[in-house]
Amino acid sequence: MIEASQFKKMVSLFVIGTSLILLPSMLASKAKQDAWISSIVGMIVGLVLVGIYYALGRLFPGKTLVEYSKEILGKWLGTIVSFLWFTYAFILTVLVLRNLGDFLTSSMFPETPIQAIHIVYLCIVVIGVRYGISNIARTVDIFFPLVIILLIVFVSLLLHDIEFDRLQPMLAKGIQPVLQAAYPYIGFPFAELVLLLMIYPKVKRTKEAGKSLLTGTLFGGLVLFVITLLSLLVLGAENTASELYPSFRLAKKIQIGEFIQRVEVIMAVIWFITIFVKLVICFYISVQSLSQTLNLPDYRSLVLPLGMILYAVAYFIVPNISYLISFDAKVWPLYALTIGLVLPLLLLGVAIIKK
Amino acid sequence: MWSVLLILAVGMAIIMIDVPTLRRNKSRKELWAFSVLLIGGVALNIVVGLGVEVPSPLELIKIIYGPIVR
Structure with a gap:
């Protein structure tokens, strides 16, 4: 059992997760200097999605996503859909691990084979998952303030590099590129939040769990908005779009006098933590959904x-x-939206008709 | 060659960690799921370790959504 406040921190770190370092270039490659608008649009749609998940969670208190998929759709169809949840969670876990490996080999450890990074990180994650969800929640409790402090340090060190001219001209090509950029952002990370319905029933008071899900998503979305805006203001749209890891590039910009420089490790530490939380939650959900799909007593x-x-x-x-x-x-956006929008809506529809 | 031995050793270690508890709980279904996954995991790692090119599972998703994506 976990507290609602812990769930909220989990959700925000899950949203920040890999997006923290990948999102700015993803948005800026289409929307250019309007990427910050895309990040707001994406967040609003994301919150609507979370509203759907909230409705599902409230209809079936005390049950996980896999359990009520089976209850709503019957044994056979339910098992197939549960298997889809599992494959989605598992592929997501693999991709998150791979993102970390790619980032580290290309930016910090160019000589290290990617498998070495994977195995070290995977060992921590496997231990975390074996200890169970309340342990993961306590870990998040410790890490969350650290992430916030480091983010504040990071943002304040960059404040004097900001130039507002870099946001001009606003909406030069109309609203369409902005929406096009927001579309993949909805699938990654917001549609992934559907998986958190596997943890939802573990929260002590169900009523507060829904609120934590919403506020956690909002907080995560705001952090991503700030990072996107900052990348644009400091690096400019062109540079943000051409970098693979713009926030890391952003951190390299920090230079105050001759003393404070090369502090990009701050960014890397933030990312280690958020990606650890995302990875551990994703892997926990994969294992949990597989074991519940197969009706096993213990995962x-x-x-x-x-x-x-x-x-x-x-x-x-x-x-x-x-x-x-x-x-x-x-x-990926199509796949994510099939799993994160179409399936939950289907479940919700059938559940309402059945009742 | 060494990588194959190492992978088998890891597989043995996992068996030694998990199987005693599984047998004590007398959960046949769990033991089945565990064995299938472990055999799959060891086999997959050996295949990768020997340098065989394995197609990415993302290709499957690509094929499914192929008609919709332009």
Whole structure:
């Protein structure tokens, strides 16, 4: 059992997760200097999605997503849909691990093989998942203030590099590029929040869980908005769009006198934490959803074998980085929205008709 | 060769960690799921370790959504 406040922190770190470092260039590549508007649009749609999940969670208090999928759709169809939740969670876990590996090998450890980074990180994650959700929640409790403090330090160190001219001209090409940029942002990370319905019933008071889900998403979205805006204000739209990891580039800009420079590690630390939280939650959800799909009494025995599969798949999931970028832009939003919008709406519709 | 031995050793270690509890709980279904996943995991790691090119699972999603994506 976890507290509503812990759930809120989990949700915000989950939203910030990998997006913190990948989002600005994703948005700026289409919307240019209007990327900050896209991030607001995406957040609003994201909150609407979360509203759907909230409604689902409230209809079935005390039950997980997989459990009520089976209850609503019957044994066979329910099992198929539950398996879809599992595959989505698992692929997400693999991609998050791979993102971390790609980031570290390309920016900080160029000589280290990616598998070495994967195995070290995966070991921590596997241990975390084996200890269970209340332990994960307590870890989040410790890490959350650290992330906030580091983010505040990071933002305040950059304040004197800001130039508001970089946001001009506003909406030069109309609203369309802004919406086009917001579309993948809705799938990543907001549609992924549907998976948190697996943790939702573990929160002590269900009524507060819904509120935590909404406020957590809002907070995460605001942090992403600030980072996107800051990237545009400091680096400019062109540079933000051409960088793969703009917030990391942003951190390299920090230079105050001769003393404070090369502090990009601050950004890396923030990212280690947020990605750890996202990875641990995603992996917990994968294991949990698989064990509930198969009607097993305990999930713990599946953690190590599934971790082994995860390690292998993370190695061959993306042949190269340009494959991932084109996949993320074209196919992933569709997949994410099928799982994160169509399926929950379907469940909600059938549940309401049945009642 | 070494990588295969290492992978098998990791698989053995996982068996030693998990199987005693599973047998004590007498949960046949759980033991089945555990074995299938572990065999899959060891096999997959060996295949990757030997340098065989495995197609990405993302290709499957690409094929499914292929007609919609331009």
